[in-house]
Amino acid sequence: MNEHRLIARIEGALEQRGERIVRSVGEDAAVVRASGAAVTSIDTLVEGVHFKLSTHSAADVGHKALATALSDLAAMGAGAGEVYASLAVPGELAEERVLELVAGMEELAKRTGATIAGGDVVSAPTLMISVAVTGWASDPQALAYRDGGRPGDLLGVTGELGGAGAGLILLEGLDAALPRAEREALETAVPEGERARLLARHRRPEPRLEAGRALAAAGVTAMIDLSDGLATDAGHLAGRSGVSARVRLAELPIAPAVAAVASAAGREPAELAASAGDDYELLVAVAPDRAEAASAAAEGAGTRLTWLGELSGGEEGRVELTGRDGLPVELSGYAHR
Numbered sequence: 001m002n003e004h005r006l007i008a009r010i011e012g013a014l015e016q017r018g019e020r021i022v023r024s025v026g027e028d029a030a031v032v033r034a035s036g037a038a039v040t041s042i043d044t045l046v047e048g049v050h051f052k053l054s055t056h057s058a059a060d061v062g063h064k065a066l067a068t069a070l071s072d073l074a075a076m077g078a079g080a081g082e083v084y085a086s087l088a089v090p091g092e093l094a095e096e097r098v099l100e101l102v103a104g105m106e107e108l109a110k111r112t113g114a115t116i117a118g119g120d121v122v123s124a125p126t127l128m129i130s131v132a133v134t135g136w137a138s139d140p141q142a143l144a145y146r147d148g149g150r151p152g153d154l155l156g157v158t159g160e161l162g163g164a165g166a167g168l169i170l171l172e173g174l175d176a177a178l179p180r181a182e183r184e185a186l187e188t189a190v191p192e193g194e195r196a197r198l199l200a201r202h203r204r205p206e207p208r209l210e211a212g213r214a215l216a217a218a219g220v221t222a223m224i225d226l227s228d229g230l231a232t233d234a235g236h237l238a239g240r241s242g243v244s245a246r247v248r249l250a251e252l253p254i255a256p257a258v259a260a261v262a263s264a265a266g267r268e269p270a271e272l273a274a275s276a277g278d279d280y281e282l283l284v285a286v287a288p289d290r291a292e293a294a295s296a297a298a299e300g301a302g303t304r305l306t307w308l309g310e311l312s313g314g315e316e317g318r319v320e321l322t323g324r325d326g327l328p329v330e331l332s333g334y335a336h337r
């Protein structure tokens with residue numbers, strides 16, 4: 001790999017956006033005009049741990065690396081700003097694949113108004129992408145945090161759950177040496193269009209930046225993005241807020257195609273939707289008298305809030321999941337704190 005040539009080609013594929021940037025790629029360091037509150041998060045994806053090049057295109061990987069980092073900004077209610085990407089690239093990976101990866105990142109950056117303002121390329125035994133993002137808000141008080149939830153707050157979630165988890169089950173069906181009957185059951189579980197949608201949900205998650213800003217402005221008391229799965233992330237929000245959470249599994253917004261894939265894989269749809277990660281929807285806690293404003297804010301941002309539970313006093317960080325009958329449900333593979 002000729003690192004200098006590759007870096008020059010990457011720089012040629014990037015565009016600058018917005019008035020904040022004074023210098024970006026090509027300088028020793030990026031220079032950005034700062035005002036208000038800077039919100040920074042970093043995420044790393046490693047081949048074989050977070051993705052496989054056998055089931056993800058290079059562009060998918062670039063998209064996903066940036067999307068997961070931007071999702072953390074969405075969860076704060078910040079607008080996307082600058083992106084700094086460090087690529088560790090195996091020698092045998094063609095330069096064109098690396099440029100496709102950068103193009104996947106740049107396409108999402110463009111759509112979200114972010115600028116890839118700097119980074120680094122090194123040789124390594126495994127493909128690894130570290131993405132640091134900086135978002136901006138007028139004021140720290142304009143942001144939403146995990147720790148503001150109070151007993152009596154309603155829990156709401158944007159969009160639909162379980163799509164990424166069902167997509168992963170389909171991908172593993174494509175990839176793994178599954179018994180033939182199981183593979184066929186998965187292959188015929190959903191029509192082609194739905195199948196493509198679920199695979200995209202896993203390969204190309206969408207950070208809910210607009211919804212995050214709108215919900216923070218609507219006065220949610222706490223917010224988190226769903227990277228580890230609803231049950232786990234609700235526990236994070238509740239724990240940081242010093243309260244417990246109750247989630248009614250029957251209220252989860254699950255797409256019909258997710259139920260079909262879950263059944264083919266011998267899983268309970270609501271259990272899959274509550275435990276599978278990578279949906280990158282937003283979970284919010286809202287005081288009851290702000291619930292209507294929060295719903296309207298989500299709709300204004302092109303999504304929908306589904307109310308599925310509430311916060312209460314009690315053991316900090318505990319999440320009680322209840323079934324249709326109102327009785328507690330234990331998720332397999334999910335441990336209460």
Ligand SMILES: [Mg+2]
Pocket residue numbers: 071072075224225227
């Ligand atoms: Mg997060």
